[in-house]
Amino acid sequence: MxxxxxxxxxxxxxxxxxxxxxxxxxxxALGVGVAxxxxxxxxxxxxxxxxxxxxxxxxxxRTATSPSPTPTRVYPLSQAPRTIPAVRxxxxxxxxxxxxxxxxxxVVSDPRLADEGRLIAxxxxxxxxxxxxxxxxxxxxxxxxxxxxxxPESYTMxxxxxxxxxxxxxxxxxxxxxxxxxxxxxxxGTAPEGVVRDEPAKPRxxxxxxxxxxxxxxxxxxxxxxxxxxxxxxxxxxxFSDDQGFRIESGTHPEIVSANHLTKAQVRQIVxxxxxxxxxxxxxxxxxxxxxxxxxxxxxxxxxxxxGAATRGAVDISEAAAARTVDDLLNExxxxxxxxxxxxxxxxxxxxxxxxxxxxxxQLAAAARQAYGSGGTVAxxxxxxxxxxxxxxRAHDRTMRVWNDGFFRGTSVPAAxxxxxxxxxxxxxxARPPAAYLGEGRKVLNYNDEFLYYVLGQPQTFVYPTGxxxxxxxxxxxxxxxxxxxxxxxxQILGGSxxxxxxxxxxxxxDQVAAGIRMPLRATxxxxxxxxxxxxxxxxxxxxxxxxG
Numbered sequence: 001m002x003x004x005x006x007x008x009x010x011x012x013x014x015x016x017x018x019x020x021x022x023x024x025x026x027x028x029a030l031g032v033g034v035a036x037x038x039x040x041x042x043x044x045x046x047x048x049x050x051x052x053x054x055x056x057x058x059x060x061x062r063t064a065t066s067p068s069p070t071p072t073r074v075y076p077l078s079q080a081p082r083t084i085p086a087v088r089x090x091x092x093x094x095x096x097x098x099x100x101x102x103x104x105x106x107v108v109s110d111p112r113l114a115d116e117g118r119l120i121a122x123x124x125x126x127x128x129x130x131x132x133x134x135x136x137x138x139x140x141x142x143x144x145x146x147x148x149x150x151x152p153e154s155y156t157m158x159x160x161x162x163x164x165x166x167x168x169x170x171x172x173x174x175x176x177x178x179x180x181x182x183x184x185x186x187x188x189g190t191a192p193e194g195v196v197r198d199e200p201a202k203p204r205x206x207x208x209x210x211x212x213x214x215x216x217x218x219x220x221x222x223x224x225x226x227x228x229x230x231x232x233x234x235x236x237x238x239x240f241s242d243d244q245g246f247r248i249e250s251g252t253h254p255e256i257v258s259a260n261h262l263t264k265a266q267v268r269q270i271v272x273x274x275x276x277x278x279x280x281x282x283x284x285x286x287x288x289x290x291x292x293x294x295x296x297x298x299x300x301x302x303x304x305x306x307x308g309a310a311t312r313g314a315v316d317i318s319e320a321a322a323a324r325t326v327d328d329l330l331n332e333x334x335x336x337x338x339x340x341x342x343x344x345x346x347x348x349x350x351x352x353x354x355x356x357x358x359x360x361x362x363q364l365a366a367a368a369r370q371a372y373g374s375g376g377t378v379a380x381x382x383x384x385x386x387x388x389x390x391x392x393x394r395a396h397d398r399t400m401r402v403w404n405d406g407f408f409r410g411t412s413v414p415a416a417x418x419x420x421x422x423x424x425x426x427x428x429x430x431a432r433p434p435a436a437y438l439g440e441g442r443k444v445l446n447y448n449d450e451f452l453y454y455v456l457g458q459p460q461t462f463v464y465p466t467g468x469x470x471x472x473x474x475x476x477x478x479x480x481x482x483x484x485x486x487x488x489x490x491x492q493i494l495g496g497s498x499x500x501x502x503x504x505x506x507x508x509x510x511d512q513v514a515a516g517i518r519m520p521l522r523a524t525x526x527x528x529x530x531x532x533x534x535x536x537x538x539x540x541x542x543x544x545x546x547x548x549g
Contacts, residue, residue, distance in 0.1 A: 229277025243292025286345025346406020457504025467519030
């Protein structure tokens with residue numbers, strides 16, 4: 001400091017400090033994340049500090065100088081985290097936020113959170129300290145309790161005082177809180193100060209993969225599980241039996257298994273990895289159609305029409321051996337897939353696409369009359385088949401779903417009441433609108449083929465869906481086409497699933513599939529987590545996805 005500057009008047013100093021203070025207030029008002037240094041004595045920055053430097057004069061007339069005070073940082077209010085899906089609520093606060101540093105810990109209040117604790121510790125380069133009760137600066141503390149109205153997938157995350165606390169009524173919610181923290185750190189380096197309260201709007205958030213027509217490697221599926229977990233999906237559907245292949249090892253019927261398949265050991269590893277990310281694997285063995293791979297090994301079970309011609313992929317449901325074969329498989333794989341859900345298929349049974357099924361398939365008509373009386377129809381017989389397979393799976397305490405075109409109108413045999421509707425199309429013969437199922441009180445899952453079907457090769461009228469269209473136009477209430485069902489049915493719509501179908505398996509590699517579904521998956525989960533109009537534009541959402549990786 002020069003002698004000239006020492007002689008500045010107190011009035012000049014105050015004028016300069018006032019300018020600095022005014023600039024600071026304007027900066028905060030604009031929301032710019034800039035912190036300024038203010039003295040511990042309060043008042044405009046610098047004024048109290050200048051006075052504190054001047055002590056009483058000594059005998060030589062020199063002025064004693066006291067030590068400078070420790071400054072305190074002033075922060076603007078924090079902004080809401082930028083994550084996919086977006087958090088539902090954030091209460092801002094002033095503070096530095098939290099960022100991971102070497103040596104900091106993840107601590108859990110309950111041993112049931114050990115897996116979640118170890119995972120986030122490894123991802124952020126922290127140490128896992130288990131159930132320690134002492135508190136340290138920088139801790140991430142995971143706890144059970146609280147949450148939003150008891151929703152097991154809800155959580156609260158508090159960033160305060162250099163620590164992070166994540167709590168929820170169940171381990172699923174705590175896991176989702178750690179996903180939010182991971183995205184915050186990876187996206188911006190720092191978790192913002194304040195409190196996040198978050199929960200999904202829909203309890204089922206799925207991705208369905210057709211591995212029957214196109215085999216995918218176990219490592220590719222595992223990579224998708226990690227991606228789905230970070231995005232807060234909670235279901236992975238595996239369609240592993242169809243006309244083109246049967247893709248999982250079988251002990252009861254090894255003769256039906258395709259050469260390129262997953263071993264049971266690989267499937268167990270997939271199921272275990274999914275469980276660690278709170279994802280349920282939902283198996284599908286589709287019947288009575290789409291059984292071509294099974295019928296290749298058992299031609300005696302093929303459905304034949306009145307002329308003796310085999311019907312593609314269809315099993316003869318009048319044959320008791322057909323039911324026994326499919327039930328063998330259902331019972332076998334119930335032990336491999338321990339989750340609570342099961343997909344029975346039920347769609348596109350070709351006998352029912354004939355102009356007169358009774359005339360075209362007289363053996364089915366005869367079996368229907370024998371089972372259900374003189375008025376029994378092929379549709380009755382198909383419904384009875386579905387109910388029979390449901391009984392097999394129900395014995396394993398599963399909740400079952402069936403494609404919407406597996407439910408038939410005008411039958412004397414009603415479909416079992418506990419079957420959920422996987423609504424995917426309205427293009428089938430005798431199609432019924434979604435409200436017909438909802439009006440019956442059925443629960444429905446949204447697989448809308450207008451938005452959520454990624455069909456390899458784009459056959460018929462299918463085109464690859466875009467994330468932008470899902471993000472800007474689709475909602476969970478849009479079950480068919482582009483029209484929403486009335487809001488009164490919202491509670492019956494459990495959620496939805498983005499689906500990959502491999503009709504032309506060679507049209508894309510599995511890496512091309514991963515790239516093609518990347519943004520549609522993110523858009524889908526955003527709308528399942530919060531169906532409202534997104535606050536962020538598509539351009540901003542896409543940029544955020546690229547930043548988060």
